[in-house]
Amino acid sequence: MAQNQYFIGVDIGTQGTKVSLINDHGVILTSSFQSSNLIRQGNGIVEQNPEEMFSSVVNGIKDVINRSNIDIRKILALGMDGQMAGIMGIDQDWNAVTPYDSWLDTRCEKYMPMIKEWGEEDFIRITGCPVTYAHGPKILWWKYERPDVYKKIDKFILPTAYVAGRLAGLNAENAYIDYTHLHFSGFGDLLHNTWSEDLLQTLKVNKDKMPKIVSPWDIIGHLTKQYAEKCGLVEGIPIVAGCGDTAATILGAGVTSKGTILDVAGTASVLSSCVDEYKPDIETKTLIYARSVLPSLWTPLAYINGGGQCLAWFRDLQHSEQKKIGFDQLNAGAAQVKEGSNGLFFIPHFAGRVCPNNPLLRGSWLGLDWSHNKFHMYRSILESIAYEYKCYLDTIKELIKDIEFTNVNVVGGGAKSDLFNSVKADVLNVPYTTLNNNDTAIVANAVIAGYGIGFYQDIPQTMNRIVRKNKRYVPKVENHHFYKQYAESYKEILESLTPIYQKIQC
Numbered sequence: 051m052a053q054n055q056y057f058i059g060v061d062i063g064t065q066g067t068k069v070s071l072i073n074d075h076g077v078i079l080t081s082s083f084q085s086s087n088l089i090r091q092g093n094g095i096v097e098q099n100p101e102e103m104f105s106s107v108v109n110g111i112k113d114v115i116n117r118s119n120i121d122i123r124k125i126l127a128l129g130m131d132g133q134m135a136g137i138m139g140i141d142q143d144w145n146a147v148t149p150y151d152s153w154l155d156t157r158c159e160k161y162m163p164m165i166k167e168w169g170e171e172d173f174i175r176i177t178g179c180p181v182t183y184a185h186g187p188k189i190l191w192w193k194y195e196r197p198d199v200y201k202k203i204d205k206f207i208l209p210t211a212y213v214a215g216r217l218a219g220l221n222a223e224n225a226y227i228d229y230t231h232l233h234f235s236g237f238g239d240l241l242h243n244t245w246s247e248d249l250l251q252t253l254k255v256n257k258d259k260m261p262k263i264v265s266p267w268d269i270i271g272h273l274t275k276q277y278a279e280k281c282g283l284v285e286g287i288p289i290v291a292g293c294g295d296t297a298a299t300i301l302g303a304g305v306t307s308k309g310t311i312l313d314v315a316g317t318a319s320v321l322s323s324c325v326d327e328y329k330p331d332i333e334t335k336t337l338i339y340a341r342s343v344l345p346s347l348w349t350p351l352a353y354i355n356g357g358g359q360c361l362a363w364f365r366d367l368q369h370s371e372q373k374k375i376g377f378d379q380l381n382a383g384a385a386q387v388k389e390g391s392n393g394l395f396f397i398p399h400f401a402g403r404v405c406p407n408n409p410l411l412r413g414s415w416l417g418l419d420w421s422h423n424k425f426h427m428y429r430s431i432l433e434s435i436a437y438e439y440k441c442y443l444d445t446i447k448e449l450i451k452d453i454e455f456t457n458v459n460v461v462g463g464g465a466k467s468d469l470f471n472s473v474k475a476d477v478l479n480v481p482y483t484t485l486n487n488n489d490t491a492i493v494a495n496a497v498i499a500g501y502g503i504g505f506y507q508d509i510p511q512t513m514n515r516i517v518r519k520n521k522r523y524v525p526k527v528e529n530h531h532f533y534k535q536y537a538e539s540y541k542e543i544l545e546s547l548t549p550i551y552q553k554i555q556c
Contacts, residue, residue: 054124055073055126056072056126058129059499060495061131062132066086081114081492084106094157107217111281115283125283126503128288131210135183136153136185136188139192141202148199148203150209153183158183159183161194168252179234180406180407182338182407193254205222205261206260208231211270214289214292224270225261226270232341237249245257245263267502272287272288273289288502290498290502293498297342298494300322301498303461303485305342308347309324309453310459313461315465318356319358320352321351322340325446326346329449329450335407337405337446343494343498350449352441354403358435360396360413363400364380364428383425390536391426391429392421395434398438400413412547429469433473436533437533443480459519460474460483468521477537479530486517
């Protein structure tokens, strides 16, 4: 294998776009971050300007190259990941005819009953995903609410495809979606990697507006002269299709075989497992059954929308003009609080519960008394996320009876907290392990791109060589037994609160 070769990795996230230069050993050498502008217009509308998203990638690449002392002729390929559940439309010439309809946008909720009436269980069986704020309802919103715009849409695509296609000078005939996004598509037959004729015909969506389905490592084109000059790169660099940000994060965290769990302890608290069977969650409608980048594996997952944000919110509440309090101080104080936070429960669903979908639920504390202080309250937030994770893990185990989970790899800001890792290990009764690199998606992009051009021969072997484990947290038997009762009580509380909030919101 040649040495001193490089890849460009791009992550088009909600808060901004990150671009990195990665060497052939999977080491990030230089990075650039361009902040996003989320356009909130009320009534659940959250959009992004596609031109701004594209410019953030071009500017990010240019910034990375300008700060790198390398021979740009040794950059072998470009790979990217991005936001998954939102959608946008392009015309025949790859011009954006809609804004990016963000995954945070909820205006399409009125079209969810239309899908459910068709048959919610069949929908989950085909797509692997419960009816949620993803491509299906969003496409129906554009069809019925903006019919003039809908007519102009030649293809519905994702931000990664939009950016990659412009860099490569594609037109709509070459539009694509990679299979790691397919569960969110609303019209995809996940098991067979095709578009579902039943769903398209029943919901009256033209199949011609759907892009072709590709693999993440497929080369979709090459960097044009125009954008090579703008980015500071060499014309003709191969660009691979890439994948969804969650799929990239999972692969980059070394989740390459069944029985491993990934905890993305970020703004959204995501728990994903790795299995080798397709068994969509028709019963509880909790799990989003997604494809791994690796064709033979599946990564069912669930998440708390803003779980990690609850921690940041509580931290910010403690600030004063005289003093700011950080996570280190809160973790240190909460570590002195006994398991169970002295009977205090927290509900982290400030924007409603996503998995399973329950928009009526809201955040709250239960069980407050005069003994509780800010450290009890902070610890209860940590524990609530662990209890929610146990609901997800129990659902996975119920679906796949004979699977044994041996380890949780954890990434994201929350992975820095010894207390948080220990609490979750105790509640789930599975060891937790931190990794050498938190930017797992960016590294995965490089490996996928390298595999696409034949530089790497095997994705799992390459990924396992790159990913190194740091600290391990082994669950304490006595704590796990103690937390069992609290986790069960947490589930009962969620069920009891729903009718109360239903009355309030009516």
